Amino acid sequence: MLNNINISGLSEYANEIKENNIQGKASYGVELNWESGTKTRVKTKNMILGNHKLVRDFSFVIDEPTQLLGVNSAPNPSEYMLGGLAGCMAVTFMAGATAMDIQISELKLEIDGELDLQGFLGLNPDINPGFPELKFIFHVKGSGTQEQYTNLMNRVTKHSPNYNTFKNEVKMIGELK
Amino acid sequence: MNNNFNNIENKRKDGSVWFNDLTRKRTNGPSFKDYRYTEYTDETKSVHSGQYDDPSTGALGTPIFQCSTFYLNESSYKAIEEGRGRDEMIYTRYGNPSQWSVQEKISALENAESSIVFCSGMAAISSAILAMLDKGSHIVSSRDIYGGTYNFLYEDLDKFGMSVTFTSPTNINEIEAAIQENTKLLYFEALTNPLLKITPIKDLVALAKKHNLRLIIDNTFLTPYNVKMLDLGVDLVVNSATKYLNGHSDLIGGTVSGSRKLVDRIWPQMLKNGGSMDPHACFMLERSLKTFALRMKTHNSNAMELAEYLENHPKIKNVYYPGLQSHPQSELAKEQLKGRNSGMISFEIEGGDKKSHELLKTLKLPKEATSLGGVESLISLPYNTSQASLTKEQRKSIGINDGLIRLSVGIEDIDDIISDFNQALHSIF
Numbered sequence: 250m251l252n253n254i255n256i257s258g259l260s261e262y263a264n265e266i267k268e269n270n271i272q273g274k275a276s277y278g279v280e281l282n283w284e285s286g287t288k289t290r291v292k293t294k295n296m297i298l299g300n301h302k303l304v305r306d307f308s309f310v311i312d313e314p315t316q317l318l319g320v321n322s323a324p325n326p327s328e329y330m331l332g333g334l335a336g337c338m339a340v341t342f343m344a345g346a347t348a349m350d351i352q353i354s355e356l357k358l359e360i361d362g363e364l365d366l367q368g369f370l371g372l373n374p375d376i377n378p379g380f381p382e383l384k385f386i387f388h389v390k391g392s393g394t395q396e397q398y399t400n401l402m403n404r405v406t407k408h409s410p411n412y413n414t415f416k417n418e419v420k421m422i423g424e425l426k
Numbered sequence: 427m428n429n430n431f432n433n434i435e436n437k438r439k440d441g442s443v444w445f446n447d448l449t450r451k452r453t454n455g456p457s458f459k460d461y462r463y464t465e466y467t468d469e470t471k472s473v474h475s476g477q478y479d480d481p482s483t484g485a486l487g488t489p490i491f492q493c494s495t496f497y498l499n500e501s502s503y504k505a506i507e508e509g510r511g512r513d514e515m516i517y518t519r520y521g522n523p524s525q526w527s528v529q530e531k532i533s534a535l536e537n538a539e540s541s542i543v544f545c546s547g548m549a550a551i552s553s554a555i556l557a558m559l560d561k562g563s564h565i566v567s568s569r570d571i572y573g574g575t576y577n578f579l580y581e582d583l584d585k586f587g588m589s590v591t592f593t594s595p596t597n598i599n600e601i602e603a604a605i606q607e608n609t610k611l612l613y614f615e616a617l618t619n620p621l622l623k624i625t626p627i628k629d630l631v632a633l634a635k636k637h638n639l640r641l642i643i644d645n646t647f648l649t650p651y652n653v654k655m656l657d658l659g660v661d662l663v664v665n666s667a668t669k670y671l672n673g674h675s676d677l678i679g680g681t682v683s684g685s686r687k688l689v690d691r692i693w694p695q696m697l698k699n700g701g702s703m704d705p706h707a708c709f710m711l712e713r714s715l716k717t718f719a720l721r722m723k724t725h726n727s728n729a730m731e732l733a734e735y736l737e738n739h740p741k742i743k744n745v746y747y748p749g750l751q752s753h754p755q756s757e758l759a760k761e762q763l764k765g766r767n768s769g770m771i772s773f774e775i776e777g778g779d780k781k782s783h784e785l786l787k788t789l790k791l792p793k794e795a796t797s798l799g800g801v802e803s804l805i806s807l808p809y810n811t812s813q814a815s816l817t818k819e820q821r822k823s824i825g826i827n828d829g830l831i832r833l834s835v836g837i838e839d840i841d842d843i844i845s846d847f848n849q850a851l852h853s854i855f
Contacts, residue, residue, distance in 0.1 A: 250505065250508070250509045251507050251508070252509060254509070255508075255509030256448070256508050257450055257508045257509045257510035258509055258690075259445060259448065260445070260448035260449065260450040260451075260453060261446055261450060261452045261687075261690075263445045263446060263449070263452040264448070264449075264452070265451075265452065265687070267446075271720050294607070295607065297638055300635075300638060301635070301638050301639070301640060302609075302610060302638040302639060303560055304559075304560040304563045304564075304610050305559065305560070305562075305606045306563075306587070306608065307561075308564020312776070344445070345443075345445075347445065347447060348443050348444065348447070348448060349438050349443050350438060370740075400442065404444060408444070417653045426621060
């Protein structure tokens, strides 16, 4: 299979959703438990895809570096967030390349950003506590042209779910129990 | 055939192709022809559907494609690249005309979009179950299921990080109570062995829907002739083809049928586990299936007559048969089986297991052998075959009493079968 992606399966799924939109609905969730200090453990909740449950039996640990009062035992929340963004952009790019019949031999994606912890620490109300800017670089080798890769990058910004969660406004609904 | 990229080459050149441009949709099959005799009865489907008449010689009937591999060509290379290897002839473990032919016949009989034949019922069952589960999944199944399936679920699932709870096959409240957060699949048999309890399919379908689960039914004891499980909303139906589907006690096989979407997920599991059916066995199964409906009709009617005879015999204590008024679920039987009650009967004889053995030795027609669904009547005792691993007390707790006999009623003349039981019962009492 080109790039080890089953493009027939993707085509069949896309056409199934065209006829039955419900099959495109995917609900996700995580459950986080604080363990100690800055250390937390995330468990993935079961998904519902279409009408059916997918069991998501995965968990991972989050921590902070010692300089930020953690014990440096795992990546920190920002790194997981950027990793999730990069993973989604990469799979979108690869599936798109396969649909374009491009053999990819190497794909590397870097995402970098700087935030100012004055915002987190409450030292300056004018500072945005989040990342004001993220830079991403695709390093691509394969059978495609530069023009095709540029088009694919544009497609990623248009179609990647996580990219669009960052780019678009997300309604955040909080509750205390 | 039906690839992904029809007429989009130009769009691709300027890099504007996206997934909404992909054209390949799921179709029934894989198959050589679209026509499935869907408007006909099972009798006609049994004869005609799936048959592949050789176009080069004009030979009538499906040839035996006894080959392990096929010439590669542009079409097959393209199929491999695009991940649609199930629709091309590449290698016999992936697909073979003999497999496609019998799979199409089975799909027609099951009212399925797609089917796969396997080298045994257990290959079909284990592949179907594994394909439906995710890491960490849980299954709810029944204590009464076939020993091979029970062993797979009980002994092997935990090796894959999965787990199982066994419940009653008939009590829907007990089944629902066993559903956990990580439950993914309900797995039950339509008719249990050996007491022929009837699993309430409509209730199970509703339960699966309520909890977003998949439902697999093993329909070996009933077959698609008696009940079409997919029509009732079951996700996948499995059969041991060794039994009624083949019906001649001369091959081992299994089937899985369902939507193309789900069966396409079982196909790669089969590739990994092995278990594809040999072309010669496919030929035998397709040939045997031509008389499937005729055989089932006779199995059903013979069993009904014999069950009534046994129930009226003074030396027979209990008869378990869904067609009898005395069956504890006779109302459900009427609704679900609609008079097609199977060819299986279990009964208890006066004098316990000792007398059972005497009866088996004295009968002339039923063969003392395990298995079922053959043209010949087959008879065995659960206590020293299917339920041999249980103690006497454990057997009693699940209703297997002293003197229980399991009979697969064949298609011999029913008067001959009843005469044989008459002479045997007369001789041992």
